Amino acid sequence: MAETALLLVVKRIGIALAGDTLKIAKDLLAKRSEMVAALPSDMKLIKNELELIHAFIKGIDRKGVKNEIIEAYTAQVRTLAYEMEDVVDQFIYVVGEHNPKGIFGYFKKIGKKPCSLFSLDEIATDVKRINKELKDLSERMDRWTKPMDDGAEIPAAGYEIEQVYPPGPVHDYLIKDEELVGTDENKKTLIDLLCSEDQPLRIIALWGMGGVGKSTIVNSVYRTEAFRFDCCVWISVSESYKLEDIWKTMLKKLVGKDESELNPEAIDSAELRVELIKFLDKKRYLIILDDVWTSDALFRSREVLVDNGLGSRVIITTRMDEVASIADDGYKIKIEPLHHNDAWLLFCRKAFPRIENHICPPDLHKCCIDILEKINGLPLALVAIGSLLSLRPRTEREWRNFYNQLTSELHRNENLNHVVKVLNLSYKHLPGYLKNCFLYAAIFPEDFLLYRKRMIKLWIAEGFVEQIGTCSLEDIAEGYLVGLVRRSMFEVVELNRSGRIRSFRMHDLVRELAIFQSRKERFSTVCYGRSGLTVGVDARRLSVILCSNGIPSHIDLSRLRTFMAFGDNMGSSLWHPVISKSKFLSVLDLSGLPINVVPDSIGDLFNLKLLCLDDTSVRELPKSIKKLRDLQTLSLKHSRLANFPEGVSKLVKLRHINASHSQSVDIRLCNNWEGVEPFKGIWYLTELQSLSSINSSELFVAKLGHLTQLRYLSICDVRSGHCAKLCNSLSQMHELSKLFIQACSEDEVLQLDSLSFPNPLQKVYLGGCLSEKTLESPFFLKHGHALLHIGLKSSQLSKNQLSQLSELAKLTVLDLDGAYTEEDLHFHTGWFRNLKIMVLIDLTRVNQICIDKGALVSLEHFCISNPEELREIPVGINFLTSLKEAHFLYMHPDLPSNALKEKLDHIPDVYVVKKAGIQSAIDLDTHCK
Ligand SMILES: *[C@@H]1O[C@H](CO)[C@@H](O)[C@H](O)[C@H]1NC(C)=O
Numbered sequence: 055m056a057e058t059a060l061l062l063v064v065k066r067i068g069i070a071l072a073g074d075t076l077k078i079a080k081d082l083l084a085k086r087s088e089m090v091a092a093l094p095s096d097m098k099l100i101k102n103e104l105e106l107i108h109a110f111i112k113g114i115d116r117k118g119v120k121n122e123i124i125e126a127y128t129a130q131v132r133t134l135a136y137e138m139e140d141v142v143d144q145f146i147y148v149v150g151e152h153n154p155k156g157i158f159g160y161f162k163k164i165g166k167k168p169c170s171l172f173s174l175d176e177i178a179t180d181v182k183r184i185n186k187e188l189k190d191l192s193e194r195m196d197r198w199t200k201p202m203d204d205g206a207e208i209p210a211a212g213y214e215i216e217q218v219y220p221p222g223p224v225h226d227y228l229i230k231d232e233e234l235v236g237t238d239e240n241k242k243t244l245i246d247l248l249c250s251e252d253q254p255l256r257i258i259a260l261w262g263m264g265g266v267g268k269s270t271i272v273n274s275v276y277r278t279e280a281f282r283f284d285c286c287v288w289i290s291v292s293e294s295y296k297l298e299d300i301w302k303t304m305l306k307k308l309v310g311k312d313e314s315e316l317n318p319e320a321i322d323s324a325e326l327r328v329e330l331i332k333f334l335d336k337k338r339y340l341i342i343l344d345d346v347w348t349s350d351a352l353f354r355s356r357e358v359l360v361d362n363g364l365g366s367r368v369i370i371t372t373r374m375d376e377v378a379s380i381a382d383d384g385y386k387i388k389i390e391p392l393h394h395n396d397a398w399l400l401f402c403r404k405a406f407p408r409i410e411n412h413i414c415p416p417d418l419h420k421c422c423i424d425i426l427e428k429i430n431g432l433p434l435a436l437v438a439i440g441s442l443l444s445l446r447p448r449t450e451r452e453w454r455n456f457y458n459q460l461t462s463e464l465h466r467n468e469n470l471n472h473v474v475k476v477l478n479l480s481y482k483h484l485p486g487y488l489k490n491c492f493l494y495a496a497i498f499p500e501d502f503l504l505y506r507k508r509m510i511k512l513w514i515a516e517g518f519v520e521q522i523g524t525c526s527l528e529d530i531a532e533g534y535l536v537g538l539v540r541r542s543m544f545e546v547v548e549l550n551r552s553g554r555i556r557s558f559r560m561h562d563l564v565r566e567l568a569i570f571q572s573r574k575e576r577f578s579t580v581c582y583g584r585s586g587l588t589v590g591v592d593a594r595r596l597s598v599i600l601c602s603n604g605i606p607s608h609i610d611l612s613r614l615r616t617f618m619a620f621g622d623n624m625g626s627s628l629w630h631p632v633i634s635k636s637k638f639l640s641v642l643d644l645s646g647l648p649i650n651v652v653p654d655s656i657g658d659l660f661n662l663k664l665l666c667l668d669d670t671s672v673r674e675l676p677k678s679i680k681k682l683r684d685l686q687t688l689s690l691k692h693s694r695l696a697n698f699p700e701g702v703s704k705l706v707k708l709r710h711i712n713a714s715h716s717q718s719v720d721i722r723l724c725n726n727w728e729g730v731e732p733f734k735g736i737w738y739l740t741e742l743q744s745l746s747s748i749n750s751s752e753l754f755v756a757k758l759g760h761l762t763q764l765r766y767l768s769i770c771d772v773r774s775g776h777c778a779k780l781c782n783s784l785s786q787m788h789e790l791s792k793l794f795i796q797a798c799s800e801d802e803v804l805q806l807d808s809l810s811f812p813n814p815l816q817k818v819y820l821g822g823c824l825s826e827k828t829l830e831s832p833f834f835l836k837h838g839h840a841l842l843h844i845g846l847k848s849s850q851l852s853k854n855q856l857s858q859l860s861e862l863a864k865l866t867v868l869d870l871d872g873a874y875t876e877e878d879l880h881f882h883t884g885w886f887r888n889l890k891i892m893v894l895i896d897l898t899r900v901n902q903i904c905i906d907k908g909a910l911v912s913l914e915h916f917c918i919s920n921p922e923e924l925r926e927i928p929v930g931i932n933f934l935t936s937l938k939e940a941h942f943l944y945m946h947p948d949l950p951s952n953a954l955k956e957k958l959d960h961i962p963d964v965y966v967v968k969k970a971g972i973q974s975a976i977d978l979d980t981h982c983k
Pocket residue numbers: 055465471472474475478571574
């Protein structure tokens with residue numbers, strides 16, 4: 055419950071009072087009334103007060119004291135904090151408007167300032183009022199808590215007193231050994247590591263989200279394998295550990311069996327250590343540390359874990375990747391939720407204990423499937439919910455009811471409380487700055503695939519990400535994401551080709567927890583379905599999912615910071631009110647809605663930082679867009695925008711512009727983007743980090759060099775004549791890592807002989823005929839060895855050029871789309887040593903592909919599509935022993951089918967599709983086996 059809202063406000067006030075803003079403000083305020091002049095100091099007071107309150111609430115939270123007075127107090131503070139946030143946003147806006155160095159000054163329009171949305175007098179009045187109310191609140195609080203202090207003192211211990219579990223293996227009483235499902239593989243791995251001949255001490259770690267069954271697995275193995283050790287001890291570290299307690303427990307349990315005279319309670323920690331070391335020194339021991347939260351706990355307990363070379367083992371279970379990393383190489387086991395079939399089995403055993411073979415009655419089948427989908431393979435919840443349902447009448451109605459109320463059941467039902475507690479604990483342990491980021495993910499629909507890039511921009515727009523040193527906000531935010539994944543709050547769905555998170559998901563139950571928490575903190579509200587039913591109507595963030603009836607009228611829109619909508623059936627009556635009423639919006643995401651025209655009033659959203667109109671039919675933006683001075687991200691992917699309106703170049707805080715749309719519906723494996731026209735003054739947007747896709751022009755390529763922060767650039771419609779200036783501009787980009795250049799037509803020659811960059815790039819895509827010396831340009835000579843990904847289209851590569859590419863040492867991905875026009879394609883020994891993915895599209899003339907032994911030695915994915923003249927499978931494909939997957943698409947009808955099996959048998963996944971008639975993967979599989 056530590057108040058995330060307070061932190062945000064404190065930070066926001068900090069920004070308002072930071073050097074630059076304050077300096078401008080001082081001049082501005084000095085000329086006004088006394089009350090206005092006192093604004094900075096009044097705001098400072100509020101900031102200090104909120105900081106104190108935050109520390110106070112956090113302290114109470116730690117101690118696990120549940121107290122209704124404090125709950126009520128927190129709620130009132132939160133309300134004031136939110137009001138303060140609104141006021142600070144107004145203040146920052148007004149000051150920004152008067153910034154002489156700001157854009158208005160830049161364009162020399164002084165004296166023609168637009169009339170302000172807010173008045174300083176009103177702001178000052180509000181600040182005074184909030185200040186007073188905070189003071190009153192604290193006084194009242196004192197009055198109510200004083201009497202309590204004398205008697206039932208708030209415990210002062212510095213660690214948790216709330217004992218979540220009885221000590222001992224946690225899920226022991228829940229899942230019996232014979233009921234364990236889907237754990238065989240993990241159990242086997244664990245037993246192997248436990249019993250291996252390896253003599254040195256080994257630390258084994260099992261990690262995964264709360265309730266995934268880590269302790270259950272360890273417990274089951276513990277019971278069968280403990281006899282191999284001279285002594286064993288199981289310690290629940292949980293969150294309430296004190297190192298001394300761990301040692302005491304350890305010694306007590308060990309000595310108890312050894313019948314010595316020692317009394318662990320009576321000795322101090324130094325002695326404890328000595329005794330423990332003495333005890334463990336001569337024994338083959340097994341120690342289990344269950345549910346470890348910090349690696350600190352572990353490092354320090356290592357002091358007593360002597361490595362006596364007798365094959366001793368320590369097993370830890372944890373939700374944190376970081377903690378698990380303490381395990382020795384190859385001794386770390388990630389525990390994933392159960393697969394569907396196993397989950398079903400386990401659930402049915404619990405839900406239908408008295409039915410023979412635990413078969414689900416047909417009328418409950420559908421409902422069970424729905425419930426299981428929610429639980430998503432989390433054993434702890436499967437067992438708890440299954441057991442609970444076993445006690446209910448077995449009628450469809452009863453069960454459906456339960457399903458519909460699953461969320462509130464989770465919190466209300468005593469028997470499910472431990473599920474919630476396990477998940478609650480994870481939330482409680484998040485550092486403050488991660489809590490907001492975590493909760494934010496819950497405003498997306500269930501099972502929604504979340505993308506790193508998108509999430510990061512949202513977090514930044516909301517102000518969740520704090521600048522540290524010279525790192526970019528984007529990099530810091532990525533660190534947050536990794537932090538949440540490593541704490542098992544998010545599950546990674548897809549990694550990029552070099553191991554970076556690309557997309558992720560929230561487990562359904564975790565999402566329910568987050569929604570519950572969000573509602574409580576008024577962080578966000580999700581409005582779902584036709585009924586639009588929702589609780590917590592005055593939240594700061596609103597997402598509407600499939601609400602064809604519009605936003606329920608009782609929801610207060612005036613204070614929203616984020617608005618998102620999901621579903622393509624929601625007309626303008628849904629989002630128009632938001633634009634006109636939600637003045638403080640920072641994030642407006644209307645992607646996928648049927649939108650043609652954006653209203654002019656959007657320019658009044660003075661606080662807007664992210665505007666997303668992806669996948670809409672928007673053709674143009676209103677002129678008022680130029681008023682959105684704080685805008686950081688402007689996204690119009692797959693819209694129909696052709697031109698930006700005049701004045702976008704005034705939005706100097708823009709960091710990301712994406713207006714890419716693809717040329718045709720035909721989804722190609724290579725990029726095929728169409729750009730928008732470059733607008734005048736785009737080169738003033740010097741904070742830009744990504745820019746895609748813009749059509750080239752003489753002026754644009756010449757000025758592009760001003761955008762030195764660019765990391766991602768996509769430029770289309772490039773003519774030969776632009777290339778010299780383009781190369782010159784690119785040579786000034788220190789941060790660039792991904793570059794897409796597309797010529798205006800297939801035959802246009804990209805004259806990139808002088809291409810150069812100060813630093814290496816990761817990915818380069820070039821669409822158009824390559825000039826002869828491109829691959830010998832300064833860039834390729836100097837940084838080619840660092841390139842990870844190269845895509846070429848219509849390049850008319852020669853054999854010699856292909857050979858040059860084959861030497862790029864780190865190249866992992868190669869896409870060639872109509873890029874190679876010779877008749878034979880020969881991969882020689884030693885070529886493309888590190889290539890993992892190769893995609894060859896439209897090899898128009900190639901009639902033979904040869905792969906020598908020792909070529910493409912790392913290749914894992916191979917795709918070839920539409921090789922018009924090729925009538926056989928590449929010769930030598932049998933040498934590619936690391937292949938995992940191969941696709942042969944739109945192959946020549948004459949390709950002989952009968953020899954396929956033999957030639958491709960060594961590849962685990964093969965898809966073959968011939969041009970005439972389709973032979974699917976399944977066909978081939980049965981054909982092969
Ligand atoms: C979980 O956390 C929520 C919100 O802090 C709280 O209201 C609820 O009582 C907790 N549930 C349990 C079972 O501890």
